[in-house]
Amino acid sequence: MLEVKSLERSYEEVKALKGVSFKVENGIIFGLLGPNGAGKTTTFKIVSTLLNPDNGEVFWEGKNIFENKKWWKKKMGYVPQELAIYNELTGLENCILMAELYGLSGSDAKKKSVYLLERIGLKDKVNHKVKTYSGGMKRRLNLIMGLIHNPEVILLDEPTAGIDVQTKVKIYDFIKDLVKEGKTILYTTHMLKEAEELFDIVGIIDNGVLKAIGSVDKLIEEYAPSVLLELRLKNMEKHIDFLSSLGEFNGETGFLKLNVPSQSDIAGIIEKLNSKGIIIENMVIKGASLETVFLNLTGRELRD
Ligand SMILES: Nc1ncnc2c1ncn2[C@@H]1O[C@H](COP(=O)(O)OP(=O)(O)OP(=O)(O)O)[C@@H](O)[C@H]1O
Ligand SMILES: [Mg+2]
Known part of the structure; x- marks a missing residue:
């Protein structure tokens, strides 16, 4: 060592x-x-x-x-x-x-x-x-x-x-x-x-x-746990109220934007949607990166 x-x-x-x-x-x-x-x-x-x-x-x-x-x-x-x-x-x-x-x-x-x-x-x-x-x-x-x-x-x-x-x-x-x-x-x-x-x-x-x-995972967990999820959904017509309760939801486009406390909560969200028969066409995860860790720790961005 x-x-x-x-x-x-x-x-x-x-x-x-x-x-x-x-x-x-x-x-x-x-x-x-x-x-x-x-x-x-x-x-x-x-x-x-x-x-x-x-x-x-x-x-x-x-x-x-x-x-x-x-x-x-x-x-x-x-x-x-x-x-x-x-x-x-x-x-x-x-x-x-x-x-x-x-x-x-x-x-x-x-x-x-x-x-x-x-x-x-x-x-x-x-x-x-x-x-x-x-x-x-x-x-x-x-x-x-x-x-x-x-x-x-x-x-x-x-x-x-x-x-x-x-x-x-x-x-x-x-x-x-x-x-x-x-x-x-x-x-x-x-x-x-x-x-x-x-x-x-x-x-x-x-x-x-x-x-x-x-x-990297530990640092993200500790210093940048919150994750922004952007989903495009299909088959969600019957669940407008439920989806609106999760986050920012657009019933026409099927676009759902929500904050989850940490990366490990993503699986639970997917499971909930699946169990209601809602189809996830596309998913983007934002925020869980070393970039956010750096920003949170130093108060400034690190440009590549
Ligand atoms: N020979 C030197 N004389 C005076 N100041 C120095 C000298 N070498 C480094 N410094 C200063 O010490 C600090 C740390 O420099 P250092 O070279 O260790 O940084 P670094 O993280 O390697 O940066 P870089 O990414 O640019 O290589 C800086 O403020 C730098 O200006
Ligand atoms: Mg150097």
């Missing part, structure tokens, strides 16, 4: 982290979701020991990472938000350089590099200079550079920034495979969809404060 305890960090007068704490179980994807300037990168720089906190501690498997930096650097792989690759070298040369920094021998370094380049879909580009890569290819290379020493814990700081949808899906699949292999992933994003798609546990961070932690 990774334990992050009461991290505080200022840059001169800017208080970037105001006491951030969280725990990450092994073998899951934990993600920090928050807008620009929330403190995501600062948190990751501290956990990767690139930056010292003003206060607070970090433990992996009960061991203090700042007191065991050498040990931790072997266990942990950090993929920075800013690309950290050499444009004048090929993809393979970049990887081998990194592998050798981690002490892999020549042939091991090459084997591991080729393996990861192929897995991330850069097989055809292995021997091309990075300056000829597209933005998405550079991002993918940047990603595997942090994995070359086979770390147990992987920190990915916005690894899909500026990437098209298809390539994103490939990266998600790659990351999900890493989790299946037992890796523990920490990830940052400001994209709600990404958090919903990928994170087992989400930490919502804003202004240096971690506002809430939990699975």
